[in-house]
Structure formats: structure tokens, C-alpha cells
Amino acid sequence: MTTPTVGVFALQGDVREHLRVLESLGVHAVGVRRSSELDACDALVLPGGESTTMAKLARTFDLFEPIRRRIATGMPVLGTCAGMILLGDRIADGAPGQETFGGLDATVRRNAFGRQVDSFEGDLRFAGMADPVHAVFIRAPWVEDPGPSVEVLARVAEGPAAGRIVAVRQGSVLATSFHPEWGGDDRVHRLLVDQIRDSTQE
Template identity: 40%
Template sequence: MALVGVLALQGSFNEHIAALRRLEVKGVEIRKPEQLETVASLIIPGGESTTMAKLAEYHNLFPALREFVKMGKPVWGTCAGLIFLANKATGQKIGGQELIGGLDCTVHRNFFGSQIRSFEAEIAVPELASKEGGPEVFRGVFIRAPAILDVGPEVQVLADYLVPSNEVLDSNYAVEAQEENTGSEKKVIVAVRQRNLLATAFHPELTADTRWHSYFLKMATETGEEASSSIVAVGADLNLDQQPKIDLPIFQ
């Protein structure tokens, strides 16, 4: 029986595994290409995208990750994971980074600026409330976050964010967006879905709200996979009393 894979090269993979545990689902760390053969869905966490890309290249993961996406298996990228899944990324460092691709969109890396520009915001997500219940808004945690500038015709926009007029974006990353948006507010896309691919610019794994994880788990059935082959309930082989290592705070 397959498991939910979480790419564990760097970043908040522990927090994703902890969120899955709260849903009584077992997540497994993925670091090698052959490990992808044991899972039917994959989460690519937030982190430092350039570092993650270098580690993925070192472990020869990119060909296997691209094949995983092409096979139509559910993949969810958060923050850096969103950048990985995009067909095109701007605002890259010199030399850029390798991408997995598959998501028909253009992502602006570090759109909101440097680490000190990190913030939280209430994001309206009607689709999430419709499928998972609860409030229509979700508390988005944006940490050195990217944003989606445009999407293809097959991409469903799940959430966007109006950047306030007094929000000073880092000129090194957001020149294009500032030139294209001359109004008092700048709307950018922060969550999308394209068939088997889900992507969020923020970090649901750093909140106590597990609706995004539940939404992703149900995508396996919607994309033609059997739910039982995509998720595995936490069993006796996993010590529930053992707390996972948490690198970042969980926002209530």
C-alpha cells in the first residue's frame, strides 16, 4: 500500500508530516529517486528553493520528479515547492535553478521581498470552504514568498492577494510586477490547481488548520487514483507519542 511522500531535502518537510499525522495519515520522507516508486502522491515543501534544487540535482531527482508529475500523480508544492512546479520562474538568482515544471504558470521568486518582509494575511479560498467546510478565509503564512503572475487556460485560480499600495516590494525581485500594476493595489495569485497539481505560495503546514492537507489527500481520488492507494492511516508501526522535529512555529 502506497504512502504520501514528502520531499525531504530541506525546508519544512517535518511540518507537513506532522500535519498529515494530525489527519491520521502517514507521510514518508523522500530523498532518492527510487523512493518515489513507493508513493502515489507527493508534497514538495517550502524552504530555500535554490538549495533544494542543488540537492535534488545532486541526488539525480529531477528526472524522477518530472516523470511523477507526467504520470498524473497528485503533487502539491508550497512556497519553494510552487517554484519547483512552475513552467517558468522569474526573479531568479544569477544562473537560475532547475525546475520540475508541469504547472502552466509564471512564478515570481521572492515576489514579496526578503525574509524581513514575511507576513500573515487572511486569504479568501471559496473552493477550500466548499470542499472541506469551515470559514471561507484561510490564514496564509507568507515567508520570503513567491507569487504567481499569470496562468494558462487550464489552471484554476484558488486564491489571490491584493498587495496594499503601501507595501514596498523588494526592487531586486518585483520590478516587473510594479511596472505592470500601476493602480493603488496589485493583485497576485497565491494558490492554484491544474488537474493533479496543487500549489500555494504560503505555508499551510505552519498552521493548525489542516484543510489544505485534507483537500490534497482527496485529489488522489479525483485524479483517478484509488484513495486507499494514496493514503495510509497511521498504524502501530509509527509511534504517535514521538513528536516530530519542528523547525518553525505552528501558528494558531
């Protein structure tokens, strides 16, 4: 099997850390700033950042529609924090006119946990993983009203946000409220890589 190429949306956001984790998993990891780079990718990571800015830059650089099409036709994608917002079919508390790529049949609430000062860390029980995932939340969203085809992978266990959905999967779309690229745990990224391998065997 050829080495898969995984792109990281690189016009804005938390790019380098994702590239580092992906490279450690033995895939070819590249920053994506134009459609020709996207064309060479087997999968894409939409990183944390500022979701409205990311969408506007994708429009400016003629990446918005190519990304939307690739997601709609089944390209494996991982969205983290702002990336989760960009995958939501519906946005709560979004900026006026905010656009998303879609692909996730759910409402994603922007800045659901509050402002930067309300950022926090915690351990999550994550479906299919024996040990908890240590999660870093920074101005994070959460998922509401997931559709019937959306699998809930993790919820906040305690505190004021207990029970809130913070990781989901729908087909080839994987999304987390938190930043799995921080802290040395590569298991969420492994799910994306496994998805690429599964899709090439179908």
C-alpha cells in the first residue's frame, strides 16, 4: 500500500502540531493552501483556529468549494475545535453569515464553553479506547442535536458541562471539541489514518 497523504488546512489555525503528529504515524503530512494541494490528499485535518476567518480565507483562496465537495464525496476528515464548527451542518451562536463546509448532521454551538479564560483540561472516556483521552479545551464548541447517523464518541464527564457531546463521528467525518494534537496522545489521529486505510480497501 502506498503511503497516504494527509493534508492540514494551513491558511489559519493550529497547523504545525497536527503535521507533527501525523508524520509520527508514518503518513505524508502536508499543509494545504490551494486546491491543487488538496487534490493530492487522501484525507484532511481542519485544525483549531478562528472558524469565521478560516472560512473566509478558504473562499479567498478558492478552497471552500473544493473542500466542501471532497467532504461530501467521502474524503476522510478530522475537525478539531474550530474544525468541528466548520463541519457542522448547523451552527448555534455563529457569526452573521458564517459558512461551513458541512458534512456533520448536527448543530455545533460556537464558543459553547465560554471565553479564553474558561479554557480547561480534563480526561474523557472515548468510545473504543481503553484508557481515557486527555483533552484540552480552548474556547471550544460542543455538539447538540446530533442526527441519527452521528455516533457520539465522548462526553464531558463532570462539572457544569457534564453530558455535553465533545467528540463525534459520522461516516468518514470525525470531529472533536478539543485539541488532540496536544499532549502526546496520537489515538484520535490514528482513527483518521485507519479511516483512510478502510476507505482504500472498500
